[in-house]
Amino acid sequence: MLKRGHGEHKKTCLKSGARFCPSTVAERCFFFFVIHVVLAQEKDKKKRCTSQVVHPQWRVHSDKLRNALQVSRAWCGWTGRPEFRQTSAQLTDRVKDLLDVAVAWRLRKQGLPLWVGPEAQECLKDFFVDVSQSVGRTPWGKCGDNVLCFTKSTVLYSFQRGSLVHPLEMARMLGWPDNWEAPAGVPLNKIKEMLGNSVALPSLGSVVWAWRLVQSRRM
Structure with a gap:
């Protein structure tokens, strides 16, 4: 029985549509070595990707x-107090971090000093923060110092x-009288x-008073 030569074997592989058909032992060893290296690199790449922690934008x-x-990231002078854990456990990590950064600021x-004692609590009177906003916007202020701009999503x-x-207290902050009540049937x-x-x-x-004053002087 005649054996096919090396050239004839390659022609047969090409006719069958094979991309690579190693014929010798050396070619086969090299072929499997390349596959092993490629798979090892892909596995290492996936391992590095999963090990990298992608922080949310608010954390950045x-x-x-x-x-x-x-101030270190571990500092939680406001949210670390026992009384806070009892009353505000439903707040998210983003909101808790926002409160701590606002207090530190x-x-x-x-x-x-970065210690929430009696002196610090006195300093934090009439101090508010809009927890619906990002910490990058520094959405906090003190009554009489900075004026917070209310939006449709504001949560003070x-x-x-x-x-x-x-929300009714927010209305009083905007100048509505204390006896004002929300219309019946309107959700908060x-x-x-x-x-x-x-x-x-x-x-x-x-604004209206200034406009009337200007108009009266023109007359």
Whole structure:
């Protein structure tokens, strides 16, 4: 029985549509070695990708602001208190981090140590933060110091009370009288949206008064 030569074997492989058909032992060993190397590289690449931790965007902004304030990521002076864990356990990690960064920012601005004691709590009176916003926007302020701009999604947190602000209380912050009540049948979230699209009554009154004053001088 005649054996086919090497050239005839290659022609047969090409006719059958095979891309690579090793004929010798050396070619086969080299072929399997290349496959082994490629598979090992792919496995190592997947392992590196899974080991890399991709931080959310709010964590990146938080780390940047904490570095500027010289505050470590582990610092949780406000949310680490026992009374906070009992009353605000439903808040997310993003919101808790936002509260801690806001407290650190306030204490640094006032030249106080990073310790939430009686002096710090006195400093945090009338201090609010909009927990619906990103920490990169620094959405906090103190009444009489900075004015927070309400939006349809605004959710205020009061450091003086250690809890979220009710939508009706937000209406009073915009100048509505204390005896004002929400219309019957209107959900609170709708009231909050309307407050976010409204203008503070004292500001509106000042604008109208200034306009009337200018008009009276022209007459």
